[in-house]
Amino acid sequence: MKKFLLLGFIAILGFGCSQGGWKVDDSGLTVFPEDPSDQAVQAIRLTPFGEEIIKVSATAADAFSNEESLVALPLEKTVDFDVTEDGDILILTTAKLTAKVSQTTGEVQFFDADGNMILQEKEKGGKTIKSIEVDGVKGYEVRQVWESHDDEGLYGLGQHQAHDFNYKGKNEELFQYNTKVSVPVIVSTRNYGILWDNYSLTRWGDPRPYGQLDQFKLFNNEGEEGSLTATYIDNKETGNVFTVRQENTIDYENLTTIENFPEGFDFTNARITWEGELQPEETGIHRFLMYYAGYTKIWIDGELMADRWRTAWNPSVAKFEVDMEAGKKYHVKLDWIPDGGESYIGLKALTPVDPAEQERISFWSEMGDQIDYYFMAGNSMDDVISRYRELTGKAQVMPKWAMGFWQSRERYKTQDELLDVLHEFREREIPLDNIVQDWSYWPVDQWGSHEFDKERFPDAKGMVDEVHENNARIMISVWPKFYHNTEHFKEFDKNGWMYRQAVEDSIKDWIYPGYVGSFYDAYAPGARELFWEQIKEELYTKGFDAWWLDATEPDILSNASMEYRKDLMNPTHLGPSTQYFNAFALMNAKGIYEGQRAEKNDERVFILTRSGFAGMQRFGTVTWSGDIGTVWEDLKAQIPAAINFSLSGMPYWTMDIGGFCVEKRYERAEEGSEDMKEWRELNTRWYQFGAFSPLFRVHGQYPYRELWNIAPKGHKAYESMLYYNKLRYRLMPYIYSLTGAVYHDNYTIMRGLVMDYTDDQNVYNIDDQFMFGGGLMACPVYEYEARSREVYFPENKGWYDFYTGEFVEGGQTKEVDAPYERMPMYAPAGAIITAGPEIQYTTEKKPELITVYVYTGDDGEFELYEDENTNYNYEEGKFSTIPFTYNNDNKTLTIGSRQGSFEGMLNERQFNVVFVAPDKSVGFNPDVARGQLVDYSGQAVEVVFE
Template sequence: MKKLFSLVVAVAAMLNVSAKTETKIEVKAGGYTCTATFLSPTIVRVTKTPDGKAIEGKSMVVTMQPQENVKVSRKEDGANLVLKSADLSVALEKATGRVTFSSEGETLLREKSFTLEERITGADKGSYIAGQVFTLDADEAIYGLGILQDGKMNRRGTHRYMIQGNTEDYQNVIQSVKGWALYWDNYSPTNFDDDENGMSFRSEVADGVDYYFMYGQTVDGCISEMRELSGQVPMFPLWTYGFWQSKERYKSLAELTGVVHKYREQGIPLDGIVQDWQYWGSHYLWNAMEFLGDGFQNAQAAIDDIHNHNAHLMITIWSSFGPQTKGYREMAAGNHLFDFSTWPQSGIESQWPPRMDYPSGVRCYDPFSAEARDIYWNNLKRLYDMGLDGWWMDSTEPDNFDFKDSDFDHPVDGGKATMRRLRNAYPLACVGGVYEHQRAVSDEKRVFIMTRSGYAGQQRYGSNVWSGDVGSSWEIFRAQIPAGLNFTLTGNPNYNTDIGGFFAGAYNKGWNDGSAVHNPLYRELYTRWMQYGMFCPVFRSHGTEVPREVYLYGKPGEPIYDAMVSTIRLRYRLLPYIYSTAWQVTSNAQSYMRPLVADFREDKRTWDMGYEFMFGKSILAAPVVHAQYTPEKSVSVDAMSGWDKKENKDNFDVANVDFSQPRSTTKYLPAGTRWYDFWTGKQYDGGQEVELKTTIDDIPMFVREGSIVPLGEEMQHTGEKKWDNLEIRVYPGADAAFTLYEDEGDNYNYEKGIYSTIDFKWNDRARRLTVETRKGEYPGMLTERRFTVKLPDGQEKTVAYEGKKVSVKF
């Protein structure tokens, strides 16, 4: 029998009102038990279940333990029970169980209605389809949900069936410009809708309504609350912040190492290279986690060679196994394999469409099983023991082709649940298994994972999520920016895209000498995408069809080549700023990529701006996102059709493209501060659009007044030079502070307090920069260094620093 309960109509019900603890209120109404419980003064859990039933099991996402002695007052206010902390008031309507959240008399969020519809058939019989509707203010902007490819910043008017995919990932986290955030704690496929009826979540499998309300007051505060609820962000190694080269795929170890050698010969900075799929051999050996393919013999020598060239190697691993692999056999013996169709479907790799008369037999594994996660790591450890530096975890959605609803019925973790119930948490379980196993082996090497899918809480597992196999077009390029910003707003700061787009599609056309790398349309798009990618936590070029190695795009003195190389060199100069920001991400719940609304909420123009953002606290990144030299080409491609490499017959003849000619672009500077052009030092008032002259090598960047930005020297890799001669740029107009963070770079000793910080403080009235006494220490720490302090007007002074307080006055 279906159980339906709507709060739209007030129901006169027999009530049994009680308060089981001083931090919890509860009402029984219409056959349902509704509760609100304070976990902290600003975090509240709300549940609604049929009488006599409860939310089963431990949350996969929530790691927070309720704080002790949370001070709240309880009162009965007419129709409501009310719990109030110093920051937040929660009113639970006695007749309906409807909840209203408020602060200092201002309503933050109101429930409108909920439904619990019992599932009476199928593998999930006895559970419920759970829905909750909320009422938002008419002009209230909301953000989050994850990686969406619609190019929008504000999530109002969004309708999504949320199930993890190749290019869109969902986090069930939303936050409002009013300073609240909400995490909907459910892992089944979920509909999110915002329209005239309200904002709603509706999930396919649940024991009841279960969500967490967080009042962070600001964007940063909401992110901090989400991380307190679901886990903090460990530090990546220093070398991960350098430049990464990748493509689909290097077909031999000689080709792989040759790319590293070429970067070193050309003097182009590089810290990482990626070996994508099929180093294991045939599709029947899919994800063998061994170097078995032709051209991949003597892998240890190649790994050592890459390390000897001061670079690092990340390698692809999947959540599936081919039938001839050790992993497959071990997983099958434990009944840990799913039977749905996944990538690759055919065992014949050279033909498209797939030859289904030769099925690959590849099957995904069940990461919800602890035993299966052990088997996975035991196979992966073969690569770990060879010295691999990072894991490219592909298809962690996972890929599920020729989908049948019965695929959702498959039991997971020995029958404790169905795939339907846990579907969206699949990447969380996959990534968490690798992180926890590697941490158990050693603390001497930080875990670095890049993965194609993510779920709420995954930030605690040392993982960076990229936006999947997106196509190459200006429209898709632009969409990656708000996608990454909204992903960041769910609590995970680590995001990147395939620079240049994965499927080159219509741009895969030769030019003059027949090489697609000389196609001016693609060269402009790739260059501008790289200039945006420089502001992502992981700076990585990747794709298929058109080669991506930078040295193929010209030579010194040519505009495209110079633009790409200068972008990479700038990234390395910014390393002290970026790594210090990484420490703030870990220690202070900050983010690398910050939507403008995070810092300039009072300026309503920033509420829906998706193409400009703050990079750290000081730098306004405003990359060029429209073609200036060539026509734009809109390309629609999905993850499957992109593999159908039909000959491109589109005519893109462009005559006389001259990338050396200047162009112009218009950028908006948020109100509430003054801004300095990063390149010229020119100062602008905020709250206006400014027109800039640009060339192909220009990246519009501004620094807000009252900022300190440290810059390092140019280098070929992150370990080439010590930070003993830093340029400290001070941007006057307001007092400023910056903390320079340093540690050993690639272990977890920082968790034990083994690191150092140096505080820089600018007194604007006195025009004095003070470098405070160094705090902390670590092995190999610099004891003597120079800081060259520069102002935008050209003034500069150099000071020797030996760890004791010094000042510089202008």
């Protein structure tokens, strides 16, 4: 029931009149501000999408856009709200949220039910709308700014690789790229979130692009003004100088700008340095962005700011800040060793902004129809993510087999290679649920045909059947890419569903001798349907279980400039690529998910995708972090990248354990060498971390990544990796329950400490520890030969060493042991962790006996979730839950009555309840754990800790 107090109401039937006034209808409130921050703003619209979700739109046009969001689900029913007027302020109230809008400025403020302000837009509204036209289509460059609380942390924005964690006061450019996944969502420790509903190139923080070095006064090695000294050495062993140039920019970041390198220079064994001095014209924090491939070091005034490596064809970025004084000279040296062949390097900077402005919350986007954002609130960060999933779609319960171990390599070149690896896993009794067939299984000139090369894969269906006969599943790589000579390309092209620019420009890919092709337009509904039909005909009918959707940025031409990337995917079915640049992966996954679900509903869809966007979770997707490097630096970078991706509302994430792109020294490493020693330790540490990411998956280039190819049986690397593999499977009752909670409770598996310990501000910038569910704190080791690491134990909570049961008081930082074979892990007081039998694959045995570890010292709860493992019957209520509740005051664990049922459910089972206490240290080892054995048939049981 809507109740509108119409005091002072000015009826406005259209936008064609002068500003001032407001109107209200069944779905929301429209305000026509008299004096907004940007006079182009004609109207602001507030639409409740839930009791704690309000959409805010602002337009400079004479009507709001009626285009449906690609991200947010349609509003199926209106939400009850009231509108009242208090002087200049209009007040929209739902049952749990209040939004106040100034009739003068259009500034919006959000309050909780008790009247406490949660968030407010910048004074006068903080909106900027600038008319633009792209490809004959009119649109707007848009920006929205909000005030940020001094004491809050801000997280999300997807998955980035520059080690940023808490984005308060930071900058991030949001676009899709191999190793970079942009999701325009932030979540605050103040228990609110913002979904910025725009699909174009977007900037968080400072809306300016990074500028070239010529914004500084530059001085070369001779002290002459105007440039830095660039020394090009074409043989780093002899030091032979090919040429010395004076350069006022370092901008060799893409296929266009690398043409500016000296003609005839050979990068194979090269070394290039840029050296001189920078003199800023402003005082304050200067923010630098270094784009690098190869071995790269940079010093400012003798301080090493970054020391990085990436493979030549897949650059990454490093960020650093320098507090500079106007007029003072700062020595700079950039030392670059390209990693052979074509390579990329760049250095840019942002001049200072007012610190108060930098601390504000800001989204800027290149093109949209209007400003659209969703404000989401709750009582916790989990609540906010739940609101996000209510708005953009639930994430499914992943099939149980998907939560086991995945083995992959780039690539199994024949079906015999793949099957031999599978058989060796079974012979060695190394648990495995999934094996992966990567790209290039097709005839060399038939990319996009989805057909198998008969010489290498003579019986693809037989291969799939044999995988299934060995109790495993198989995923296959499917690209949105088609060579122009394939029948599949022609089917798309005749309907206008191929991006034509790459074909017209005769762009050849990297497969010798080079082939011309392009990507299909996933924004076209008919094209999505056709893509699935082609996959179904050639692959789905053979029994493949999962889809690996690679290069979905889309990566039509790697390392193309931003402008040419847009040209290569232009136009889309919906409009200019400028406007729809970031959402390709969302549309691509949508077609596969909807296509498979329309076939039959007894097998859950599983999609692995290299790119992602807001709303991806509703299409059965897992995103992985792309072609990262085999270096400790990249191992460390995955931790904050993964946590922020999860805090963006996306619950399923994985990475190439061990890194994808391999340093040449590891390719050449011999037994007994230092490089081999480091290779094994790097993979071991990465494996330990990977066992506690949502999806447990090994992948990479040569050297091969199967356990026995990394180290021989008996080696501590082999034994440690085997231990964590088996541990993952022992914890399957716990892990699969987390997966169930993702769907039923909108839960998040991989959790920044800020989610569970929001009141402890010490955790706001801890980016190298995380919770795996609520019961395990993982502390990865990411430094070579480290045998200890610093761990912070959140306050107001006791902690137990997972391996020994030793108790640690919270609220302190400790240097803890981290032997080669183990990653530090801790369970908080109140944790309840369930462990099942040792198994070789997830459904080998039903867990008739579950060991339940109860970590005393605080109240705790856990819900054991079970269903039919692979189908969608859980959506119809066919699942069961068993609640476990520990009351610390009376030292009692209550195993509650089972709720629900499903076919094949265990009606009777046993629980071995093991209590862990400060004076009773018990490490995790279900095989020897002596607890209280409880027979359980579905009725509540109490177990007292004595």
